[in-house]
Amino acid sequence: MAIDPVCKMEVDEKRSKFRSEYEGRNYYFCSEECKQEFEEDPEEYVV
Numbered sequence: 001m002a003i004d005p006v007c008k009m010e011v012d013e014k015r016s017k018f019r020s021e022y023e024g025r026n027y028y029f030c031s032e033e034c035k036q037e038f039e040e041d042p043e044e045y046v047v
């Protein structure tokens with residue numbers, strides 16, 4: 001399981017349609033909304 005970095009929800013990376021790549025790493029999201037939020041300001045969510 002991956003963790004949605006925006007809302008901290010668990011996301012199944014094999015099923016998630018909402019994926020974003022940032023600095024060579026993949027991030028998965030529960031919704032389009034979270035994905036957009038992340039892409040607007042990835043630095044805020046990347047650990």
Ligand SMILES: [Zn+2]
Nearest residue numbers: 004007030034
């Ligand atoms: Zn989310």
